[in-house]
Amino acid sequence: MTETLVQEPGTEPVKPSRPSGEPLLVVEDLTKHFPVRSGMFGTTGLVRAVDGVSFSVKPGETLGLVGESGCGKTTTGRMLVRLLEPTSGKITFEGKDITHSKGGGLRQLRQDMQIIFQDPYASLNPRHTVGRIVAMPLQVNGINPPGGVKKRVQELLELVGLNPEHYNRYPHEFSGGQRQRIGVARALALRPKIIVADEPVSALDVSIQAQVINLLRELQRELDLAFVFIAHDLAVVRHFCQRIAVMYLGKMVEVGDREQIYERPAHPYTRALLSAVPDVTKLGASGRIRLEGDVPTPLNPPSGCRFRTRCWKAQEKCATEEPPLTVKPNGALAACHFPEEGTIK
Amino acid sequence: MTSTTVAAPVGRSPARAAVRRFRKHPAAVVSLVFIGLVVLAAIFARPLSGHDPNAIDLLSARSGPSGAHLLGTDSTGRDVLSRLLFAGRISLGVGIASAAIAVVVGTLLGSIAGLLGGWVDGLVMRLADVFMSFPSLVVIVVVAGILGPSVLTMVIAIGLFQWPVCGRIVRGVTLSLREQEFVLAARATGAGPLWLMRKHIIPAALPPVSVVATLAVAQAIALEATLSFLGLGVQPPAASWGNMLTDAQSLTVIRSEPWLWLSPGIAVALTVLAVNFIGDGLRDAVDPRSAS
Numbered sequence A: 001m002t003e004t005l006v007q008e009p010g011t012e013p014v015k016p017s018r019p020s021g022e023p024l025l026v027v028e029d030l031t032k033h034f035p036v037r038s039g040m041f042g043t044t045g046l047v048r049a050v051d052g053v054s055f056s057v058k059p060g061e062t063l064g065l066v067g068e069s070g071c072g073k074t075t076t077g078r079m080l081v082r083l084l085e086p087t088s089g090k091i092t093f094e095g096k097d098i099t100h101s102k103g104g105g106l107r108q109l110r111q112d113m114q115i116i117f118q119d120p121y122a123s124l125n126p127r128h129t130v131g132r133i134v135a136m137p138l139q140v141n142g143i144n145p146p147g148g149v150k151k152r153v154q155e156l157l158e159l160v161g162l163n164p165e166h167y168n169r170y171p172h173e174f175s176g177g178q179r180q181r182i183g184v185a186r187a188l189a190l191r192p193k194i195i196v197a198d199e200p201v202s203a204l205d206v207s208i209q210a211q212v213i214n215l216l217r218e219l220q221r222e223l224d225l226a227f228v229f230i231a232h233d234l235a236v237v238r239h240f241c242q243r244i245a246v247m248y249l250g251k252m253v254e255v256g257d258r259e260q261i262y263e264r265p266a267h268p269y270t271r272a273l274l275s276a277v278p279d280v281t282k283l284g285a286s287g288r289i290r291l292e293g294d295v296p297t298p299l300n301p302p303s304g305c306r307f308r309t310r311c312w313k314a315q316e317k318c319a320t321e322e323p324p325l326t327v328k329p330n331g332a333l334a335a336c337h338f339p340e341e342g343t344i345k
Numbered sequence B: 001m002t003s004t005t006v007a008a009p010v011g012r013s014p015a016r017a018a019v020r021r022f023r024k025h026p027a028a029v030v031s032l033v034f035i036g037l038v039v040l041a042a043i044f045a046r047p048l049s050g051h052d053p054n055a056i057d058l059l060s061a062r063s064g065p066s067g068a069h070l071l072g073t074d075s076t077g078r079d080v081l082s083r084l085l086f087a088g089r090i091s092l093g094v095g096i097a098s099a100a101i102a103v104v105v106g107t108l109l110g111s112i113a114g115l116l117g118g119w120v121d122g123l124v125m126r127l128a129d130v131f132m133s134f135p136s137l138v139v140i141v142v143v144a145g146i147l148g149p150s151v152l153t154m155v156i157a158i159g160l161f162q163w164p165v166c167g168r169i170v171r172g173v174t175l176s177l178r179e180q181e182f183v184l185a186a187r188a189t190g191a192g193p194l195w196l197m198r199k200h201i202i203p204a205a206l207p208p209v210s211v212v213a214t215l216a217v218a219q220a221i222a223l224e225a226t227l228s229f230l231g232l233g234v235q236p237p238a239a240s241w242g243n244m245l246t247d248a249q250s251l252t253v254i255r256s257e258p259w260l261w262l263s264p265g266i267a268v269a270l271t272v273l274a275v276n277f278i279g280d281g282l283r284d285a286v287d288p289r290s291a292s
Helices: A002-006 A073-080 A103-112 A130-140 A149-159 A164-168 A176-188 A206-223 A234-240 A258-263 A268-275 A316-320 B013-023 B026-043 B045-049 B080-116 B118-133 B136-147 B151-178 B181-188 B193-229 B241-246 B251-256 B258-286
Strands: A025-038 A043-057 A062-066 A088-093 A113-116 A194-198 A226-231 A243-248 A251-257
Touching: A025 A073, A043 A062, A043 A073, A043 A226, A062 A073, A062 A234, A073 A113, A073 A194, A073 A226, A103 A113, A113 A176, A113 B181, A130 A149, A130 A164, A130 A176, A130 B181, A149 A164, A149 A176, A176 A206, A176 B181, A206 A226, A206 A234, A226 A234, A234 A258, A243 A258, A243 A268, A251 A258, A251 A268, A258 A268, B013 B026, B013 B258, B026 B045, B026 B080, B026 B258, B045 B080, B080 B118, B080 B151, B080 B193, B080 B241, B080 B258, B118 B151, B136 B151, B136 B193, B151 B193, B181 B193, B193 B241, B193 B258, B241 B258, B251 B258
Parallel strands: A043 A251, A062 A226, A062 A243, A113 A194, A194 A226
Antiparallel strands: A025 A043, A025 A088, A243 A251
C-alpha cells in the first residue's frame, strides 16, 4: 500500500537516506522580532521571540525542539514552513537558501515541507468534509494524482489508520486522536520530506498520544520522513526524537543526542527541565531542581546569558558575557559558562 | 478541476438547525410568505392586473376603486393596481440589485482588508468610515443631479453607500479566521489569498452577510422610494412606489383621493417591514447566541 504511494509514477521517488553527513535542513542564526507599539505616541519595542537559533536536521531524522511556553518554539516552526518571515538568519533546505524564496520556489518548498498543528479542533475547518480537507493540498497545487484525487485521499486516510469510507464525514464526527490523524494525512498529501510537528500530541489524552506518536514513527520509517518535533513534554520527546534542541527565551541553550541530553545534560536549564518531569517510580522531590521566578520578558531579555536570572550557578561573567554554543564534556553543544557534568540523578 | 471528486454534501446539521430556529420566529415566517407573494405578484404583474400600467384614460381619471379598476385610477386615468404591481418589480429589483452591489463590494474589500492587513486594511477601513459618515441621501441627490436621474445610477449609488456595513463584518470574520490553524495549514500548502477567500472566508462569512444583505434590501427599498418621491429616482412614466407617492403631494389628493397614496404607501411600509423581520429571523437563525 504505502509502497505504491511512495513510488507512484510522475512524481519524484523518495530518495533513500543520504549519507549521514549531508543535512536536509540547516538553520543558521534565525531570528524573529515582533515590533510592538505601546502608548499614545507609539513607542515601539521589539519582542525577541526567536533570537539567533541554529540547528540542522538530517534526512529521516527527528529533531525535538523543547522548552517552556513562550520560548519561541512555535515561532521557529512557523518560520521553517514560511508562515512567518524571518527577521534575519538563514534557512537552507537541500543545499538551497530558502529564507526568502517566493513564487515557484516557495511552491516547491511547500510540497517538501509541511506542518502539523497542535489543536486538532482548530486545525480542521468544521465546514469541510474530511475528503475535502485532505484533498486541499493537492487542489491548491493543481496536482491530479493518477487514479484521481479521491483515490489518493482514501489511500492517505488508510495510511494514517482511518477508514477510507469516512471520506464524506465532517470533523466533528471524529475524536481528537482521529482528527489529529486527519491533520497528518493532510500534511502527507504532498509527500513532504520533512514535517514540522508543532506539539502534535499536547492536546490529546495520554493513551491517544501514544497512538499518534507510534503512527508518526511508522510513517517516518515507511516514508523516510524527517521531523522537527516541537514539544514541551520531555517524556514524549525522549520516545520519539534522536536529537534534541533545548530553547530558552528565544535562544538555543543546548543541542545534542538523546543520550547526551537526557543522561548527562550540560546546561543547568536542561537539567532543571528534566528534573521537572514527573516520575511515578520516584515519588517525592528528591532530585528536583526548583527554578525561582518567572521567565523574563522577551521585550527586554537579560544581558549575557538569558537564563542567569534563574540560574543557581550564575556569576558576574554570566551577566556581562553571552556564552556561545560550544561542545561540552557530554558531547553536546551547550551555551553555558559553567556547564554541569556527570549523569543526572 | 478536481472539485467533482470532493463535492461535499451540504446542509447537514448546522443548516438544518438554522432552519429550525428560523421557523420559531412567527413574524419572520409570515414575512417570508408575504415577500414571496409580493415577488410573485411583481413577476406576474401583467396577468394579475389586466391593465397596461401606462395606458392613459382621461375619461376615467381620478376615479375611486371600482370593479374595472380595483384600486382606482390616477390623475391621468392609469390603473393604480397595475402600476402598483409593476412598481413592485422596480422597487424589489432596485432593492436586491443595490444590496447585491453592497454585499459584493463589502465582501471583497472586507476580506482583502482582513487578509492583507497593514496599510491596505487601514485604507479600506478609513474609506468605509468616510462612506459611513457622509449623509448618503444628500450625496445621492447630488450624484443624481450631476449624472441625471436613472435607475442604474440610483442602484450603484445606494449600493456604494451600503458596502461598509458588510465590509466591516467580513473583515471581522476574516481577522478571526486568519490565525486559525486550518487557515495556516492551507497557507502552508501554498494557498493564496484568493483560495482562502473562496474556500474559507466567504463560506464562514455567509451567515452574517446574509443578515446584513436582507437589511440592506429593506433600506434600499426605502431609499429608492424616497429618491423617486423626490423625482431623482425612477422617472415617469415607469412606475415605482416612490414616484406613485409623488402624485399625492397636495392636501386635496391626500384628503379626497386616498387610493392614490394609500396603496403605494402601504406597499412600501409592509415590504420594508417584512424584509426587516426576515432579517431579524435570519440573525437569530444563524447565530444561536443572539436568540432570546
